[in-house]
Amino acid sequence: MKKTDAVLQQADALIKRHRSFVAGGAPPASATGGDVPTLTDIVTPEALLNEISNLVTAVLPESADVQQVEALIATYFEFSLSAMQAQSTQLVESWLARELPRILSHEVNREMAGLSGRIAAQVLAEFRATVLPQIGATGTARQKSGGAEDQQ
Numbered sequence: 001m002k003k004t005d006a007v008l009q010q011a012d013a014l015i016k017r018h019r020s021f022v023a024g025g026a027p028p029a030s031a032t033g034g035d036v037p038t039l040t041d042i043v044t045p046e047a048l049l050n051e052i053s054n055l056v057t058a059v060l061p062e063s064a065d066v067q068q069v070e071a072l073i074a075t076y077f078e079f080s081l082s083a084m085q086a087q088s089t090q091l092v093e094s095w096l097a098r099e100l101p102r103i104l105s106h107e108v109n110r111e112m113a114g115l116s117g118r119i120a121a122q123v124l125a126e127f128r129a130t131v132l133p134q135i136g137a138t139g140t141a142r143q144k145s146g147g148a149e150d151q152q
Helices: 004-024 045-059 066-151
Strands: none
Touching: 004 045
């Protein structure tokens, strides 16, 4: 029980330190000391392994064997991966709901502008190829017929 109490005290000190930071005040004197590392503390790999070992020992019963530890770790990773997958799925769905309409609208507008330009160019080309020669022929025919009438 003493190891569990020590872990709880460390967690409590960390929470108190975080709360005082969020509130904007100075951390309480009791939270500045203790075994919880601060950002300026250097944590060596050996110290980290020792702390992990202490936490595992505090959580697991003394009679725990390797299989129990492996099962606990597997359960933890399964839970963590499941939570990460759910968060990732929610993040992607949220992004798609927010961004896809904007992207589609932009692309549709761009394509419509291009399509309008191509249609206008095609209409103008066909107009020039078919209607303008007819207008020119009609004007030429009027000039010929008008000139003949003037001579009579």
